[in-house]
Amino acid sequence: MSDPVTMRQIAERAQVSIGTVSHVINGTARVRTKLRMRVQEAIRSLGFQPSALAQGLRLNRTKMLGMIIPDITNPFFPGVVRGAEDVAFRNSYRLVLCNTDNEPAKEALYVAELRSFRAAGLLIIPAAGSDLRAELSSGTPATQPVVCVDRCPEGWTGDAVVVDNEEGAYQAAKHLIRSGHRHLAVITGPALLANAIERLNGFKRALREARLSIASEFVQEAAFDTRSGYQAAKRLLRMLPRPTAIFACNDLMALGVLHALHELDLRCPEDVSLVGFDNLEVCEYTNPALTSVYQSGYQMGAAAAGLLLERIKGLQDAPRHIALETELKLRKSVMSIANFDKIPSKKPRRRSKANREAVLAD
Template structure:
């Protein structure tokens, strides 16, 4: 900064004001300083600027597993919205490991982030303690953490599970299984509640052996469907609680010699980009992933900029996307 000032014939404080827009500087001087900054390839120190204005223009984000395409599409919406307002995003991947989650949270605190977006891998006491000690705004996504006052945004997973199951019922299916996610996740439990609500409304009996827990992965869906196919009475349709599980189910069905959707209807959840390119193309319930990412970022930035609104809980709507993996049951 001193070298820029010497070449521009101005003080270092003037260079600082040009960079940070902290005081009105004449247009001639501003253009001269900016030209020299460009010529010298000078990059202002983010650390120094943050010490002065107490902002790093950085958001921390933690997800359970970014190998899941759902999170990739959510992150894109978050990054695009952050970039528009001059914020960078530091992404951490906890891989569903509570210890790694806590360690990465400490790293983000050390980086002096201005705010945090968290999709929790677990909600243990250590996580709650760290979040309560974090002196920046927090937006929780899909999974709440007890005792942590924060904005909370999720899709309406119960309604999504209901839409998926009702679609199968309307196609004439009566033996409908559900491949669920982990029981300790709120989003997973909500989708199962929607499944059960649709069965009740249709007067269909819930069979415990038709509810199989999985882990939201392709392998989990593959193993879950193999288990369902070993039952004395096979289901005619399956609601898989995410698209990766549904894709794993398609693979297991194919290996078992079943034709989709003639022998078995399969519906997923999320509407990841890959769902349009399976064989057959996957019927699913779409979450507004990109729009949700943008909304999450906008809420967080508003908090960072000093918004004093009450803590918010927002529920975004899902929708049914009918493709080729479901059909009328004779």
């Protein structure tokens, strides 16, 4: 009742050696029916569960996958984690969750620890500015495969599962341009993050193709969170001429933009159109519902875990770089220029001039 059952006890009960028990359990050798039955019966009646620790020690690897992410509290990541957990679970692997808060030091700590724990493999969404290669170089990568998820650190040549950020952003910008916008602004993520850069590149490509130029102050860097998105929006909306459309490189920042717009008494999409990236659930419920570039965190996590497990099972290919597709989800936050004359006049709830300036002065 109190202490867990070990193979030794099974062996005693079944009157066989421990080795035989192991062979029955793992099918590592033929065992005559009679003994096999006895062992199975003993296992059933005593309720044996092998010690994962002893197994790990002996085999020099566990059934644990390390999942290192910036912050589970960021609504994009739970989907990724869940996708990974689901495929891990189906293969009887488990997930150790680690939040780095984007601090390379914490990331390095976790990597070292998971290695010492003989995690079977690592799924990593690298911290901004992390030097993953250095962190990994002190061990045997052959026995502990690593797959980068969502973004790669600079110079990463290993496996990775990401999303086609460039194309997604391109589609977003193109949609705005097609809708007649000519003064586009963009709020990018941290310049250290590969996905932020790719999205910016896609955005710029669409402008280039449309022969539009972009003033450098219309490219504002923020931190992929609501607060910094809000601040960046405040900066942008103060400019003259004001951009008529903003592409926020993720939805959290788009939320910040919405907040800023509201505070400045500007209407979306009548005064400023907005497109986000990620297509979080919240997009359906914002006011107005947010047009956004869909990417499936779940699929990304699942694909990454799938690839990682293949590597664990010994797959020896060249490193793979899997880029999932995105899809622009149209909602209500973009106004077509063709409709400009239909914009209803503003409601009188407009703030007093003094008040507005106060807000702008922020």
